[in-house]
Amino acid sequence: MTPCFNVALVGYGYAGNTFHAPLIAAEPRLHLAAVVSRDAAKVRADFPDMRVEADIAVVLADPGIDLVVIATPNDSHAPLAHTAIDAGKAVVVDKPLALTLAEGRGIADHAARRGTLLSVFHNRRWDGDFLTLQRMIGEGQIGQVAHFESHFDRFRPVVRNRWRENPGPGSGVWADLGPHLVDQALCLFGMPERVMASVGTLRDGAQTDDWAHVVLEYPRLRCVLHAGMLVAGGSPRFVVHGDKGSIVTHGLDPQEGQLVGGMRPGAADWGYNGAVLDLFDGDGIKTALPIAAGDYPRFYADIAAALGGAAPPVNVAQALDVMAVVEAAARAANCGVAQSVTSFSPGGLQGLHSPESKV
Secondary structure: OOOOEEEEEEOOOHHHHHHHHHHHHHOOOEEEEEEEOOOHHHHHHHOOOOEEEOOHHHHHOOOOOOEEEEOOOHHHHHHHHHHHHHOOOEEEEEOOOOOOHHHHHHHHHHHHHHOOOEEEEOHHHHOHHHHHHHHHHHOOOOOOEEEEEEEEEOEOOOOOOOOOOOOOOOOOHHHHHHHHHHHHHHHHHOOOOEEEEEEEOOOOOOOOOOEEEEEEEEOOEEEEEEEEOEOOOOOOOEEEEEOOEEEEEOOOOOHHHHHHOOOOOOOOOOOOOOOEEEEEEOOOOEEEEEOOOOOOHHHHHHHHHHHOOOOOOOOHHHHHHHHHHHHHHHHHHHHOOOEEOOOOOOOHHHOOOOHHHOO
């Protein structure tokens, strides 16, 4: 009989109710047994029979809870993770693992000492356009990659009253979207040698950074990572140039929009919206190719397997590598000087990320 692991979800804001709750509920080896939230009515509007607790201590004291998923504001990730690890629970933390690299290392060391599973929800690894791009680069379809550009642009000219846009620890567009952009780049190319960055506050009334432009330097490659809130259209999602051709994609992966709209994994066209990418050969001839369906459910399928002894979908060293680059970019933006970075993964710059597509 296939084992079923009981999950407690901590936090039912945007990340908790949009991503984690439906993705956990869709995995047959996981049972969403409890939600920690002060808004029981909000939780039960989606899950009428759900156990809701206002205090995390109650679920941590429950020996029937196997996994704790932390989907709360960034500044609470570290203390909640330590508390869950102390209780002997396996832990998934929504990205980023913590506010600082030092905090992240503390969580990782704590989990290692207790022998508990720890992973981080870097769901953008399973965007359909990224999966397609990763496969094409790995197959050598555009040869040696020299330039990689990744945009996470939106048009949100009005500043909203939410923790991500209010001043405080863990807020701002780089803390929010930087981990996604960095993790995808590291999955493709491993750790860079240096990081350069500029961040800005460009919208009227903005109280924290809402524009970020970061360059990861490799010996024969430059990765440009960009996020902005005043982009009404025209920018690509990915641009990749190699010595045999180029790839250009537009538009964001549909899975977040599908989840917001009420679609659930397993539905027809889940993760797919008919989008194509443009492949240019050395003569500039363009071929439109289909983008694969995205697969966010794969994260919790792999977490279920990890609870049974398999490797987690995002290991701790990879999560720390992401934090090292995110933090280096923040330092570079503050001082105007490129910053070097060190990998936490075996193999240095090569890391543990997609070894078949290293530069």
